Amino acid sequence: MGGRNEKQRENEAKGGFGTKSESGRQFNSGDAGAATMPVRIRTVRWIYGLLAAGYLACVVVQVFIAGLGILVDPGDLQLHRVFANVFEFVPIVMFVLSFLGDIRGGLR
Numbered sequence: 001m002g003g004r005n006e007k008q009r010e011n012e013a014k015g016g017f018g019t020k021s022e023s024g025r026q027f028n029s030g031d032a033g034a035a036t037m038p039v040r041i042r043t044v045r046w047i048y049g050l051l052a053a054g055y056l057a058c059v060v061v062q063v064f065i066a067g068l069g070i071l072v073d074p075g076d077l078q079l080h081r082v083f084a085n086v087f088e089f090v091p092i093v094m095f096v097l098s099f100l101g102d103i104r105g106g107l108r
Contacts, residue, residue, distance in 0.1 A: 044101030051094050058087040 037045075062083055069077035097103075 041101050044097050045103065048094055048097045048101055048103060051090055051097070055087060055090045055094070058083075058090070 062080065065076055065080040065083055069075075069080050
């Protein structure tokens with residue numbers, strides 16, 4: 001047990017655990033939350049999440065309208081086609097925001 005505490009003290013003396021950020025600040029595992037991110041990145045990520053939730057809702061409505069067109073009234077298929085134009089550019093905006101919000105990996 002004593003060895004682990006000595007290693008922790010050595011790492012803290014060297015600069016702690018965690019990784020360096022792009023601006024040179026060090027993020028330890030305990031403080032890597034939203035408080036350490038710049039306001040611009042937090043705002044862009046919030047907008048990105050809002051757009052993602054809205055896009056998901058539009059896809060669900062789109063599937064519902066398609067079901068109406070197939071099962072109830074074929075006239076609703078025209079609404080299905082037109083409704084796609086409402087949210088067709090949302091993924092492009094989300095892609096651009098992923099660069100501005102420093103979103104990496106599978107979310108981009």
